[in-house]
Amino acid sequence: MSAVIYIRVSTAEQVDNYSLSTQRKGCTDHCERQGLEVERVFEDGGFSAKTADRPAFQEMLAYCAKHRRTVTHVVVYNMSRFARDLLDQLIVVRELKQLKISVRSVLEPFDDSAQGNFHRQMLGMLAELDNTTKAERTIAGMRAAIADGRFTHKAPLGYRNTPAAKGESNLIVDAVKAPLILLAFEMFGNTGKTITEVLRAVTELGLRTRKGTSVTPQTFGSILRNELYAGTMYFRKWNLRSEGKFAAIVPRDLFDRVQRKLEGKTPVETLRRKLNPRFPLRVFVRCAGCSKGLTGSMAKGRYAYYNCRTKGCRAVNKQADILEREFTTLLESLQLRQDFLRLFAEVTRDVWGARHVQSKAQLASALAKMDELKARRNKLVDALIDEKISREVYQSCLATLEDDLALASRAAQDAVIDHVEIEAVIDYAQRLLGNLSALWHDANFEDRVRFQAIVFPEGLEYSPASGFRTQVSCYIFEPLETLFAQESSLVSPKRFELLLSP
Numbered sequence: 001m002s003a004v005i006y007i008r009v010s011t012a013e014q015v016d017n018y019s020l021s022t023q024r025k026g027c028t029d030h031c032e033r034q035g036l037e038v039e040r041v042f043e044d045g046g047f048s049a050k051t052a053d054r055p056a057f058q059e060m061l062a063y064c065a066k067h068r069r070t071v072t073h074v075v076v077y078n079m080s081r082f083a084r085d086l087l088d089q090l091i092v093v094r095e096l097k098q099l100k101i102s103v104r105s106v107l108e109p110f111d112d113s114a115q116g117n118f119h120r121q122m123l124g125m126l127a128e129l130d131n132t133t134k135a136e137r138t139i140a141g142m143r144a145a146i147a148d149g150r151f152t153h154k155a156p157l158g159y160r161n162t163p164a165a166k167g168e169s170n171l172i173v174d175a176v177k178a179p180l181i182l183l184a185f186e187m188f189g190n191t192g193k194t195i196t197e198v199l200r201a202v203t204e205l206g207l208r209t210r211k212g213t214s215v216t217p218q219t220f221g222s223i224l225r226n227e228l229y230a231g232t233m234y235f236r237k238w239n240l241r242s243e244g245k246f247a248a249i250v251p252r253d254l255f256d257r258v259q260r261k262l263e264g265k266t267p268v269e270t271l272r273r274k275l276n277p278r279f280p281l282r283v284f285v286r287c288a289g290c291s292k293g294l295t296g297s298m299a300k301g302r303y304a305y306y307n308c309r310t311k312g313c314r315a316v317n318k319q320a321d322i323l324e325r326e327f328t329t330l331l332e333s334l335q336l337r338q339d340f341l342r343l344f345a346e347v348t349r350d351v352w353g354a355r356h357v358q359s360k361a362q363l364a365s366a367l368a369k370m371d372e373l374k375a376r377r378n379k380l381v382d383a384l385i386d387e388k389i390s391r392e393v394y395q396s397c398l399a400t401l402e403d404d405l406a407l408a409s410r411a412a413q414d415a416v417i418d419h420v421e422i423e424a425v426i427d428y429a430q431r432l433l434g435n436l437s438a439l440w441h442d443a444n445f446e447d448r449v450r451f452q453a454i455v456f457p458e459g460l461e462y463s464p465a466s467g468f469r470t471q472v473s474c475y476i477f478e479p480l481e482t483l484f485a486q487e488s489s490l491v492s493p494k495r496f497e498l499l500l501s502p
Contacts, residue, residue, distance in 0.1 A: 002039035002075040023077040030106045068099040078107040079123045171246035180207040185250045189258040230255035277445035288463035289315035328437040368414035373405045
C-alpha cells in the first residue's frame with residue numbers, strides 16, 4: 001500500500017528546519033507503523049489552512065487523482081494542518097473517498113468507520129472554532145488600535161510603518177514620496193489636469209512604488225481617494241472612522257476638493273473658466289483701488305482684458321497684452337542675488353552627486369535581483385525535467401518569475417542616469433534664471449502661476465495711473481539698482497527650501 005504524506009506549517013514565522021523535520025518524521029513513522037509505503041511528500045509551509053486554495057495542497061489533490069490506482073492514504077500531521085474550515089475538510093475528504101483514498105492523522109487516531117468520521121468532524125469543528133476565535137480576537141485588537149488612532153495595516157505610499165507604543169503614532173511621513181503625493185493632490189484639485197496627466201507628471205518627478213516600479217493608474221486613483229492622506233482612517237467593512245495620530249500629508253480642504261472633482265461635482269468647464277490659461281495674472285494682480293484680485297474677460301470674443309469687478313470701484317480695465325508687457329518689464333528690473341546663485345550651484349552639485357550614488361546602488365540591486373530570478377528560473381526548469389513538479393505548477397511559478405524579472409529589468413533601466421556635463425548644466429541654468437522675463441514668457445500656464453508666486457509671494461497691486469506698485473519680492477531677488485550695494489552672507493539651506501516649495 002502506498003501513501004502520500006502532506007506536511008504543512010501554519011505560518012511563515014514557523015517555517016524552519018526543526019518544525020518541518022518534526023512533522024515529516026512524525027508522518028513517516030506513522031506510515032511505517034501502519035505498513036504504508038511513502039510514495040510522495042508534499043510540503044506546504046507558510047500557507048494558512050484557512051483556505052484549501054494552497055499550492056502544495058492543490059498539487060497533492062491533483063497527484064492523488066492522477067495516481068488513484070496506487071495511492072491508498074493521505075497522511076497529515078494533524079487535521080488542523082489539513083483544513084481549518086469544516087466545509088473545506090468535508091468536501092476534500094469526500095473527493096478523496098470517491099478516489100478510494102483515506103485520510104489519516106498522526107496526532108489524532110480515527111478511521112473510516114462511523115465513529116471515526118464523527119471524531120474527525122468534531123476535530124474539524126474544533127479547528128474551525130479555534131480559527132474563528134483567533135480572527136475575532138485579532139479584529140477586536142485592530143478595532144481598538146484604530147480607535148486609539150493607530151493604523152493597523154501596511155503603510156500606503158507616502159508613509160512608512162514604525163514601531164510605536166500604545167497611544168503613539170505608528171506611521172511616519174516618507175520624506176521622499178510624501179511631497180510628490182501632496183503635489184499630485186494639488187495638481188489634480190487645483191488645475192484642469194486629468195488623472196492621467198497628473199500621474200505622468202509625478203512619475204517623471206520620481207514617484208515610484210516600494211518595489212521601484214511606476215504607479216499604475218488604478219493604484220493612483222486609489223491614492224487620490226484614500227482618506228488616510230488627510231489624517232483620517234476609514235474601514236468600510238467595519239464602518240469605522242477614526243482620526244489618526246500621524247501627520248496628514250494633504251490638507252482636509254484640498255482632499256475634499258479632489259473628492260468632489262472625482263465625483264464629477266466640479267464641472268470641467270467651470271474649472272477651465274476659473275483657471276483660464278489666457279489670464280495668468282488673474283487674482284494674482286489686485287486692484288490698487290479696492291485690493292481685490294483682477295478677473296479676466298473677453299471683449300467681442302477677441303480682445304482680452306484684466307478688469308476690476310468690484311461695485312463702486314472698477315478702477316482697472318486694462319488690455320491683457322499691455323498689462324502682461326508691464327509685468328515682464330517689472331521682472332526685467334529684478335536680478336537674482338549672487339549669493340543665491342552660488343548656493344544654487346553648490347546644492348545642484350551635491351544633489352547630482354548623491355543621485356549618482358543612489359542610482360548606482362539601485363542598479364546593482366536590480367541586477368543582483370535579476371541574476372537571482374534567472375537562477376530560480378533555471379532551477380524551476382530542472383525540477384520540471386526531473387518530474388519533481390507538475391507542468392501546471394511549473395507554468396504558474398514561471399509566470400510569476402517572468403513578471404518579477406520584468407519588474408527587475410524595469411528597475412534597472414530606471415536606475416540608469418544619462419551622462420551629463422554638470423557644470424555646463426549649472427551654467428545654462430544660471431543664465432536662464434538670470435532672464436526672469438523670458439523665463440515667465442516661455443513657461444506654460446501652471447508654471448507661470450507658480451513662478452509669479454515665487455517672485456512676489458504677496459502678489460501685486462496695479463493702478464492705471466502709476467502701474468505696478470512697489471512690492472516686496474522673494475528674498476532671493478533684488479532690484480538691479482541695488483546690486484552689489486553690500487555683500488551678504490550665503491542664504492541658509494533652510495530658506496533655500498522655501499523657494500522649492502510648491
